[in-house]
Amino acid sequence: MDNPLFDGELVHSNRILYTPSPFARSSLLHLQEVGDLQARQAHASARSGLASYLFFLVESGAGELEYEGLRRPLRTGDCVFLDCRQPYLHRTGQDLWHLRWAHFYGPNMGAIYRKYQERGGQPSFHTAQAERYRSLLQQLYKAASSDDYVRDMVIYGKLVDLLTLLMAESWRPGPVRAARAKRQNLQQIKDYLDVHYTEKITLDDLAERFYINKFYLTRVFKEQFGQSVTHYLMQLRVTQAKRLLRFSDHSIETVAQECGLSDANYFSRLFKKVEGISPGEYRRQW
Structure with a gap:
């Protein structure tokens, strides 16, 4: 605190x-x-x-x-x-x-x-x-x-x-637009990613869990949220990594694991690709 x-x-x-x-x-x-x-x-x-x-x-x-x-x-x-x-x-x-x-x-x-x-x-x-x-x-x-x-x-x-x-x-009673149902279905998938991003997640897993065609999921998710499922998942993991690097003393390996990436080298490359600096350099800024 x-x-x-x-x-x-x-x-x-x-x-x-x-x-x-x-x-x-x-x-x-x-x-x-x-x-x-x-x-x-x-x-x-x-x-x-x-x-x-x-x-x-x-x-x-x-x-x-x-x-x-x-x-x-x-x-x-x-x-x-x-x-x-x-x-x-x-x-x-x-x-x-x-x-x-x-x-x-x-x-x-x-x-x-x-x-x-x-x-x-x-x-x-x-x-x-x-x-x-x-x-x-x-x-x-x-x-x-x-x-x-x-x-x-x-x-x-x-x-x-x-x-x-x-x-x-x-509370403002009024008609609910039919298009909202479609938006809610994909919002459920987005909410699932927000909670389970530390786990191994593939498009096939999501398609099976939510009873949706993976190609339809890929297209509509990007239309609705402006980015692919893969990019959104990467964004969640990097955001959590930044939080851990700033507010904990966990090693880079532990941070990678807690963000759902077991390979620390891959995590470091991904982090640098997104943020422009390595995880260690980011931590030293704070």
Whole structure:
């Protein structure tokens, strides 16, 4: 668990980079990061390919979100809830914003986010309950910074409360487009990769597990998500490798194994191909 005060040229922030227990990581909704920031200069932040979900509240100021090919203005009292596996960018405007946020994940988050979307939930929306969201995020921060021996369960409860509030605000009855069923089928495969990327996975395995033609899977997955199954799997593994290289003292061989690649030499070549530097060089940067 890390609790730094960051005071830079672009932002002033408090955050906790949280490390859940193995039980929480495998079985519960679990926290990855929580904090708040005050922008000091206009700037943008872009991410993609992260096994994480992000919620943030704009407590003051204004900015915008780019997500799913759309640009959405944000103002005080707006909330953002998005899937960080998809590319996104948010930026503050000249009215420099103050944000409060949490990154979290869990074995069923893909299904939960799909249900949020089915109910009419949007990546950004204006809330009349900003104080409730603010309170929940503050409670998450407090729980993550405590030494309570059941804090993973406390955090789990707060995340359930957050998602329950999001579900309540998302409810907008209306027709569900038929095309969504097709998207959900492939989303299940994507969710499976997010959980099982440390295992040996082939197109034949996926085709058999999900009762789908592998050539159809290859074509439609790329159409829907903008990259091949193989590239997405590689991206997941490299992202996990970067996390382990930065926040653990595991050997390169162990990192490779925990990312689903038993050959450390192949892992190093793959990592350098994607990141432009070797795993050892990447670790030394931090």
